[in-house]
Amino acid sequence: DAMVIQNPRYQVTQFGKPVTLSCSQTLNHNVMYWYQQKSSQAPKLLFHYYDKDFNNEADTPDNFQSRRPNTSFCFLDIRSPGLGDAAMYLCATSTSGGSYSEQFFGPGTRLTVL
């Protein structure tokens, strides 16, 4: 089945130690998104790609970076994780065709910062 895959599902890192989260998709969608979701809150968009065109949200901290080496893969790099970065990180994809974008979500990576 076509899907959005996130690895790992659970990630533990130490305060200040860089960490990379991975997302891959078999849907061949040209738009990919990264959301941060803290406990009992709505998902908050960090950035998204239209193909290779990177779009950063104005309030996304500089500590967060992203790479998209090809259509299928997208990475979220947290350069120096703080305790406040502990959250669920959700990857999503969509197409840019048509008049609206239905997003398909991966299962998420839960990040713990010690």
Add this chain to the structure above:
Amino acid sequence: AQSVTQLGSHVSVSEGALVLLRCNYSSSVPPYLFWYVQYPNQGLQLLLKYTSAATLVKGINGFEAEFKKSETSFHLTKPSAHMSDAAEYFCAVIRSSGNTPLVFGKGTRLSVIA
């Protein structure tokens, strides 16, 4: 800019009772509206979407929602709650127009009591 407001952060119903989760939107253009469900430690799954066709939208798992322009509402209903419906529900709207990211409400946690 478009936004959604979900009334009630927590709703509790008895098994077999009507489920009603409220969502009101604010939009300067005809909105595209979505309901997503999130089970613990999982990603978001699309329940249903409104894309300016029929105002009564039927989704998966017996859920439906009615778009009411006069009330700027898009409430989610299900005639008979099942224990498996216990989850977090998010209402969302396209951020501006065309293919732009979603803006999520704060979510409503649904509990189902046996």
